[in-house]
Amino acid sequence: MQHRVAGIDVGGDKKKCNLVILQGDQVLLSVGKQTPADLRRHCLEYEVMAVGVDAPCQWRLGDAGRVAEAMLAKQRISSFSTPTRAQALASLSGFYGWMFNGEAVYQALADDFALLETPAWNGQRICFETFPHAIVCAFLGREVACARRKSTQRKQLLQTLGIATATLKSVDARDAALCAVTARYLLQGQARAYGDALGGHIHVPKLDQHIVMAS
Protein backbone atom coordinates (compact mmCIF):
# COMPACT_ATOMS: atom_id res chain seq x y z
CA MET A 1 0.00 0.00 0.00
CA GLN A 2 1.26 3.40 -0.94
CA HIS A 3 1.65 6.26 1.48
CA ARG A 4 -0.88 9.02 1.23
CA VAL A 5 0.62 12.36 0.27
CA ALA A 6 -0.67 15.92 0.19
CA GLY A 7 0.05 19.08 -1.78
CA ILE A 8 -0.80 22.61 -0.74
CA ASP A 9 -1.02 25.65 -2.99
CA VAL A 10 -0.81 28.78 -0.85
CA GLY A 11 -2.81 31.83 -1.87
CA GLY A 12 -3.58 35.20 -0.35
CA ASP A 13 -6.19 36.00 2.27
CA LYS A 14 -9.07 35.78 -0.17
CA LYS A 15 -8.19 32.55 -1.96
CA LYS A 16 -6.57 30.93 1.06
CA CYS A 17 -5.11 27.47 0.41
CA ASN A 18 -5.88 24.59 -1.92
CA LEU A 19 -5.28 21.07 -0.66
CA VAL A 20 -5.02 17.88 -2.72
CA ILE A 21 -4.48 14.45 -1.14
CA LEU A 22 -3.30 11.58 -3.32
CA GLN A 23 -2.84 7.88 -2.85
CA GLY A 24 -1.00 6.62 -5.87
CA ASP A 25 -2.82 8.16 -8.81
CA GLN A 26 -6.11 8.48 -6.94
CA VAL A 27 -7.32 11.90 -5.83
CA LEU A 28 -8.76 11.30 -2.35
CA LEU A 29 -9.49 14.95 -1.58
CA SER A 30 -9.38 18.27 -3.41
CA VAL A 31 -10.61 21.31 -1.51
CA GLY A 32 -10.07 25.07 -1.68
CA LYS A 33 -10.31 28.06 0.66
CA GLN A 34 -8.68 26.18 3.51
CA THR A 35 -7.16 27.80 6.58
CA PRO A 36 -3.87 26.47 7.96
CA ALA A 37 -5.81 24.70 10.75
CA ASP A 38 -8.09 23.05 8.14
CA LEU A 39 -5.04 21.77 6.28
CA ARG A 40 -3.57 20.20 9.39
CA ARG A 41 -6.89 18.54 10.27
CA HIS A 42 -7.37 17.02 6.81
CA CYS A 43 -3.80 15.74 6.66
CA LEU A 44 -4.22 14.04 10.04
CA GLU A 45 -7.62 12.58 9.11
CA TYR A 46 -6.22 11.06 5.94
CA GLU A 47 -3.05 9.89 7.69
CA VAL A 48 -0.85 11.69 5.21
CA MET A 49 2.87 10.93 5.36
CA ALA A 50 4.35 13.87 3.43
CA VAL A 51 3.04 17.33 2.58
CA GLY A 52 4.48 19.43 -0.25
CA VAL A 53 3.90 23.16 0.17
CA ASP A 54 4.11 25.78 -2.58
CA ALA A 55 5.51 28.62 -0.45
CA PRO A 56 8.91 29.53 1.02
CA CYS A 57 9.67 27.57 4.18
CA GLN A 58 12.09 30.27 5.33
CA TRP A 59 12.61 33.98 4.88
CA ARG A 60 15.89 35.24 3.56
CA LEU A 61 18.31 35.73 6.43
CA GLY A 62 20.82 38.32 5.25
CA ASP A 63 21.68 40.33 2.16
CA ALA A 64 22.29 37.28 0.05
CA GLY A 65 19.32 35.39 -1.37
CA ARG A 66 18.44 31.86 -0.35
CA VAL A 67 20.82 29.26 -1.74
CA ALA A 68 17.91 27.16 -3.04
CA GLU A 69 16.65 30.03 -5.18
CA ALA A 70 20.15 30.81 -6.44
CA MET A 71 20.62 27.16 -7.46
CA LEU A 72 17.35 27.21 -9.37
CA ALA A 73 18.28 30.49 -11.02
CA LYS A 74 21.62 29.01 -12.14
CA GLN A 75 19.60 26.41 -13.99
CA ARG A 76 17.55 29.27 -15.41
CA ILE A 77 14.49 28.31 -13.47
CA SER A 78 13.05 31.65 -12.44
CA SER A 79 11.37 32.21 -9.12
CA PHE A 80 10.35 35.12 -6.96
CA SER A 81 13.14 35.75 -4.52
CA THR A 82 12.10 35.54 -0.91
CA PRO A 83 12.88 38.74 1.03
CA THR A 84 13.76 38.99 4.69
CA ARG A 85 10.75 38.98 6.97
CA ALA A 86 11.39 42.65 7.76
CA GLN A 87 11.44 43.54 4.06
CA ALA A 88 8.19 41.68 3.50
CA LEU A 89 6.55 43.49 6.41
CA ALA A 90 7.74 46.83 5.06
CA SER A 91 6.25 46.24 1.61
CA LEU A 92 3.08 48.25 1.12
CA SER A 93 1.86 46.56 -2.04
CA GLY A 94 0.56 43.44 -0.32
CA PHE A 95 2.60 41.40 -2.71
CA TYR A 96 4.03 39.19 0.04
CA GLY A 97 0.72 38.30 1.68
CA TRP A 98 0.80 34.76 0.34
CA MET A 99 4.28 34.26 1.83
CA PHE A 100 2.95 35.17 5.27
CA ASN A 101 0.12 32.70 4.75
CA GLY A 102 2.74 30.12 3.85
CA GLU A 103 4.53 30.89 7.10
CA ALA A 104 1.27 30.21 8.96
CA VAL A 105 0.83 26.92 7.10
CA TYR A 106 4.25 25.65 8.13
CA GLN A 107 3.54 26.70 11.72
CA ALA A 108 0.20 24.90 11.76
CA LEU A 109 1.77 21.72 10.39
CA ALA A 110 4.99 21.83 12.42
CA ASP A 111 3.89 19.73 15.41
CA ASP A 112 2.65 16.80 13.32
CA PHE A 113 4.60 17.21 10.08
CA ALA A 114 8.10 18.43 10.83
CA LEU A 115 9.80 20.48 8.14
CA LEU A 116 12.23 18.21 6.30
CA GLU A 117 15.67 19.71 6.86
CA THR A 118 17.70 17.10 5.01
CA PRO A 119 17.88 16.44 1.26
CA ALA A 120 16.34 12.96 1.60
CA TRP A 121 13.31 11.61 3.46
CA ASN A 122 13.99 10.61 7.07
CA GLY A 123 11.11 8.14 7.44
CA GLN A 124 8.98 10.50 9.52
CA ARG A 125 5.82 12.44 8.82
CA ILE A 126 7.11 15.53 7.11
CA CYS A 127 6.31 18.67 5.23
CA PHE A 128 8.61 20.31 2.74
CA GLU A 129 8.83 23.21 0.30
CA THR A 130 8.32 22.72 -3.39
CA PHE A 131 7.54 24.91 -6.37
CA PRO A 132 5.21 24.09 -9.31
CA HIS A 133 7.27 25.73 -12.03
CA ALA A 134 10.38 23.78 -10.97
CA ILE A 135 8.27 20.60 -10.90
CA VAL A 136 7.11 21.21 -14.46
CA CYS A 137 10.71 21.88 -15.49
CA ALA A 138 11.75 18.56 -13.94
CA PHE A 139 9.11 16.64 -15.88
CA LEU A 140 9.17 18.48 -19.19
CA GLY A 141 12.46 20.36 -19.33
CA ARG A 142 13.05 24.04 -18.81
CA GLU A 143 12.72 24.93 -22.46
CA VAL A 144 9.22 23.47 -22.60
CA ALA A 145 7.87 24.74 -19.30
CA CYS A 146 6.02 27.98 -19.87
CA ALA A 147 4.04 29.79 -17.20
CA ARG A 148 2.04 31.65 -19.80
CA ARG A 149 0.43 28.36 -20.76
CA LYS A 150 0.42 26.92 -17.29
CA SER A 151 -3.31 26.32 -17.04
CA THR A 152 -3.35 23.91 -19.96
CA GLN A 153 0.21 22.63 -19.66
CA ARG A 154 -0.05 21.63 -16.01
CA LYS A 155 -3.41 19.96 -16.55
CA GLN A 156 -1.98 18.00 -19.46
CA LEU A 157 1.03 16.99 -17.38
CA LEU A 158 -1.18 15.62 -14.61
CA GLN A 159 -3.19 13.63 -17.13
CA THR A 160 0.02 12.28 -18.65
CA LEU A 161 1.05 11.19 -15.15
CA GLY A 162 -2.19 9.26 -14.91
CA ILE A 163 -3.99 11.51 -12.47
CA ALA A 164 -7.63 12.26 -13.21
CA THR A 165 -8.07 16.01 -13.42
CA ALA A 166 -11.87 16.00 -13.26
CA THR A 167 -11.90 17.03 -9.60
CA LEU A 168 -8.99 19.44 -10.04
CA LYS A 169 -11.00 22.35 -11.37
CA SER A 170 -8.80 25.36 -10.83
CA VAL A 171 -5.19 26.15 -11.63
CA ASP A 172 -4.59 26.22 -7.89
CA ALA A 173 -5.94 22.70 -7.39
CA ARG A 174 -3.72 21.47 -10.18
CA ASP A 175 -0.69 23.17 -8.65
CA ALA A 176 -1.52 21.54 -5.32
CA ALA A 177 -1.75 18.19 -7.11
CA LEU A 178 1.72 18.69 -8.58
CA CYS A 179 3.02 19.39 -5.07
CA ALA A 180 1.41 16.14 -3.89
CA VAL A 181 3.01 14.25 -6.78
CA THR A 182 6.36 15.64 -5.67
CA ALA A 183 5.71 14.31 -2.17
CA ARG A 184 5.22 10.85 -3.66
CA TYR A 185 8.50 11.08 -5.55
CA LEU A 186 10.26 12.27 -2.40
CA LEU A 187 9.03 9.28 -0.40
CA GLN A 188 10.24 6.99 -3.18
CA GLY A 189 13.71 8.54 -3.02
CA GLN A 190 13.23 10.10 -6.44
CA ALA A 191 13.64 13.74 -5.61
CA ARG A 192 16.31 16.35 -5.84
CA ALA A 193 16.84 18.96 -3.13
CA TYR A 194 17.99 22.46 -3.98
CA GLY A 195 19.40 24.63 -1.23
CA ASP A 196 21.13 24.16 2.10
CA ALA A 197 20.30 23.69 5.77
CA LEU A 198 20.54 27.40 6.50
CA GLY A 199 18.20 28.75 3.84
CA GLY A 200 16.03 25.65 3.55
CA HIS A 201 15.53 23.13 0.79
CA ILE A 202 13.24 23.12 -2.23
CA HIS A 203 12.39 19.56 -3.29
CA VAL A 204 11.63 18.65 -6.89
CA PRO A 205 11.04 15.27 -8.60
CA LYS A 206 14.12 13.68 -10.15
CA LEU A 207 13.60 11.89 -13.43
CA ASP A 208 15.97 9.95 -15.64
CA GLN A 209 14.61 11.74 -18.66
CA HIS A 210 11.98 14.30 -19.49
CA ILE A 211 8.45 13.40 -20.42
CA VAL A 212 7.40 14.35 -23.92
CA MET A 213 3.78 15.39 -24.19
CA ALA A 214 1.83 15.63 -27.37
CA SER A 215 1.33 19.28 -28.26
Place this chain on the structure above:
DNA sequence: AGGTACTCGTTGGCGCCTGG
Protein backbone atom coordinates in the same frame (compact mmCIF):
# COMPACT_ATOMS: atom_id res chain seq x y z
C1' DA B 1 -24.92 33.63 -14.48
C1' DG B 2 -20.74 31.26 -14.19
C1' DG B 3 -16.59 29.45 -16.02
C1' DT B 4 -12.52 29.94 -18.54
C1' DA B 5 -8.73 32.62 -20.53
C1' DC B 6 -5.92 36.34 -20.90
C1' DT B 7 -3.32 40.80 -19.38
C1' DC B 8 -1.10 43.67 -16.16
C1' DG B 9 1.28 45.09 -11.84
C1' DT B 10 4.35 43.89 -8.19
C1' DT B 11 9.88 42.22 -6.94
C1' DG B 12 14.48 40.83 -7.63
C1' DG B 13 18.31 38.01 -9.78
C1' DC B 14 20.45 36.23 -13.77
C1' DG B 15 21.77 36.25 -18.82
C1' DC B 16 23.01 39.00 -22.44
C1' DC B 17 24.61 42.92 -24.80
C1' DT B 18 27.10 47.15 -25.13
C1' DG B 19 30.33 50.77 -23.93
C1' DG B 20 34.09 52.69 -21.56
Place this chain on the structure above:
DNA sequence: CCAGGCGCCAACGAGTACCT
Protein backbone atom coordinates in the same frame (compact mmCIF):
# COMPACT_ATOMS: atom_id res chain seq x y z
C1' DC C 1 37.83 43.16 -19.24
C1' DC C 2 34.26 44.40 -16.47
C1' DA C 3 30.25 47.56 -15.20
C1' DG C 4 25.87 48.84 -16.13
C1' DG C 5 21.48 48.77 -18.49
C1' DC C 6 17.83 46.00 -20.31
C1' DG C 7 14.79 42.02 -20.79
C1' DC C 8 12.99 37.93 -18.97
C1' DC C 9 10.27 35.48 -15.72
C1' DA C 10 8.57 33.09 -11.55
C1' DA C 11 3.86 33.89 -7.67
C1' DC C 12 -0.66 35.98 -6.70
C1' DG C 13 -4.61 39.09 -7.42
C1' DA C 14 -7.50 42.17 -9.84
C1' DG C 15 -9.62 43.24 -13.85
C1' DT C 16 -11.40 42.32 -18.54
C1' DA C 17 -13.20 39.60 -22.42
C1' DC C 18 -15.46 35.82 -24.26
C1' DC C 19 -17.85 31.46 -24.12
C1' DT C 20 -21.52 28.25 -22.83
